[in-house]
Amino acid sequence: MKDSRSELRDRILELKKQRSAVILVHNYQLGEVQDIGDFVGDSLELSQVAAETDAGIIVFCGVHFMAETASILCPDKKVLLPVLEAGCPMANMITAQGLRDLKKQHPGALVMCYVNTTAEVKAESDICCTSANAVQLAQRLEAKEIIFVPDHYLGHYVSTKTGKPMILWPGYCPTHARIQAADIGRMRRTYPRAEVMVHPECRSEVSAMADFVLSTGGMIRHCKSTPAAQIVVGTEMGIIYRLRKENPDKMFIPLSEQAICPDMKLIGLENILRSLEYLAPEVKVPEDISLRAKKAVDKMIEVS
Ligand code: 13P
Numbered sequence: 331m332k333d334s335r336s337e338l339r340d341r342i343l344e345l346k347k348q349r350s351a352v353i354l355v356h357n358y359q360l361g362e363v364q365d366i367g368d369f370v371g372d373s374l375e376l377s378q379v380a381a382e383t384d385a386g387i388i389v390f391c392g393v394h395f396m397a398e399t400a401s402i403l404c405p406d407k408k409v410l411l412p413v414l415e416a417g418c419p420m421a422n423m424i425t426a427q428g429l430r431d432l433k434k435q436h437p438g439a440l441v442m443c444y445v446n447t448t449a450e451v452k453a454e455s456d457i458c459c460t461s462a463n464a465v466q467l468a469q470r471l472e473a474k475e476i477i478f479v480p481d482h483y484l485g486h487y488v489s490t491k492t493g494k495p496m497i498l499w500p501g502y503c504p505t506h507a508r509i510q511a512a513d514i515g516r517m518r519r520t521y522p523r524a525e526v527m528v529h530p531e532c533r534s535e536v537s538a539m540a541d542f543v544l545s546t547g548g549m550i551r552h553c554k555s556t557p558a559a560q561i562v563v564g565t566e567m568g569i570i571y572r573l574r575k576e577n578p579d580k581m582f583i584p585l586s587e588q589a590i591c592p593d594m595k596l597i598g599l600e601n602i603l604r605s606l607e608y609l610a611p612e613v614k615v616p617e618d619i620s621l622r623a624k625k626a627v628d629k630m631i632e633v634s
């Protein structure tokens with residue numbers, strides 16, 4: 331006999347087919363949500379898949395700025411975010427007005443915005459980036475001055491890697507900020523042969539101590555190819571599910587069990603089903619903002 335979770339899964343898959351929808355899932359989502367995704371990936375991969383899909387409906391299992399980015403890239407498609415309240419506290423640390431004020435202080439500076447921003451902030455930016463391509467894109471930027479918003483840890487990492495000074499906004503991810511340098515020290519003592527990989531949203535001292543600094547998609551690829559048998563994972567805990575599923579012979583140790591993003595845990599099978607039934611809640615960026623934001627997002631996708 332089927333259990334209620336597998337019945338729910340079957341209903342979602344059936345309705346998804348009827349609606350010609352595609353389900354995109356971020357690497358931090360709950361395991362059972364990852365399992366029903368057509369595509370599971372990082373912010374860059376998900377926006378690339380959204381840009382290319384033929385499906386008329388995208389069910390975005392992630393947070394609000396990710397659904398907005400899909401709406402910017404595919405204005406003719408219906409983008410559903412099963413729980414509208416799933417936001418990103420870091421994206422909310424900067425407003426379009428705040429960025430306009432900073433630009434006034436640095437006329438002529440180019441603005442690079444992390445994808446973890448609202449559409450209004452993207453509309454005020456010259457180029458968008460994700461953690462997967464920020465270094466590569468910054469390297470190519472020819473500008474007298476570069477403003478990087480809103481994550482000052484990622485901005486500092488990019489500035490160090492490229493040798494380009496940057497004007498940083500004081501934003502940060504509260505989830506990654508919970509990971510401390512002392513956690514790395516403890517892990518190195520407990521697992522001396524393990525590799526340590528972290529996300530560039532981590533504190534600068536944490537990134538400086540790691541063996542690898544990678545986006546979540548970069549982590550997935552790295553763990554497939556590394557000969558290391560033990561890997562310490564310095565990012566949101568949700569990725570551990572996928573890492574273990576894809577690499578059953580390797581051991582994955584969370585760098586900090588405190589690294590849980592509450593917003594990434596809001597979506598479950600029940601609200602995905604409801605979202606497909608009612609075709610709501612929809613995330614739709616108003617056209618005037620969307621067109622301006624698209625320039626910055628397109629520039630990123632072109633180069634990537
Ligand atoms: P990635 O693009 O590396 O998946 O990161 C998204 C994010 O929100 C990290 O906190």
Ligand code: SF4
Nearest residue numbers: 418419420503505591
């Ligand atoms: Fe935002 Fe951090 Fe959550 Fe990513 S993990 S969605 S950056 S709060």
